[in-house]
Amino acid sequence: MFTKLFTTGKTQSAGAIRCFYTSVETATSGVQAGFTVTRNIRNSPTRNKIKRLMRESWRQRQSGVRICNGSLQIVFLYYKPTDRKVLNLQNIDSMMQKLVEKLNKDS
Numbered sequence: 277m278f279t280k281l282f283t284t285g286k287t288q289s290a291g292a293i294r295c296f297y298t299s300v301e302t303a304t305s306g307v308q309a310g311f312t313v314t315r316n317i318r319n320s321p322t323r324n325k326i327k328r329l330m331r332e333s334w335r336q337r338q339s340g341v342r343i344c345n346g347s348l349q350i351v352f353l354y355y356k357p358t359d360r361k362v363l364n365l366q367n368i369d370s371m372m373q374k375l376v377e378k379l380n381k382d383s
Contacts (some may be wrong), residue, residue: 278312281296285298285314293371296353299348309350311330330352
């Protein structure tokens with residue numbers, strides 16, 4: 277899923293999070309989401325914290341995503357090194373909210 281979306285999917289960005297997504301026509305509708313963090317952030321506990329925060333924010337926001345037909349596959353990539361002190365749910369959540377708004381405008 278990840279490789280296909282990185283090469284052929286559409287892209288949206290908000291802050292330090294980039295979103296790769298594509299619509300897939302299937303009999304059932306729904307959203308498949310994946311989360312990844314670039315290796316430029318060297319400290320693995322920090323990468324894991326970022327993934328946890330992105331998953332929690334997505335869990336709260338996913339009901340706001342409109343799906344036209346079929347299902348939606350999304351990968352969220354956190355790609356900018358950031359000071360660990362600024363990593364909190366509020367900052368990640370504001371970026372995810374902007375991405376959800378962009379996804380809804382595009383669909």
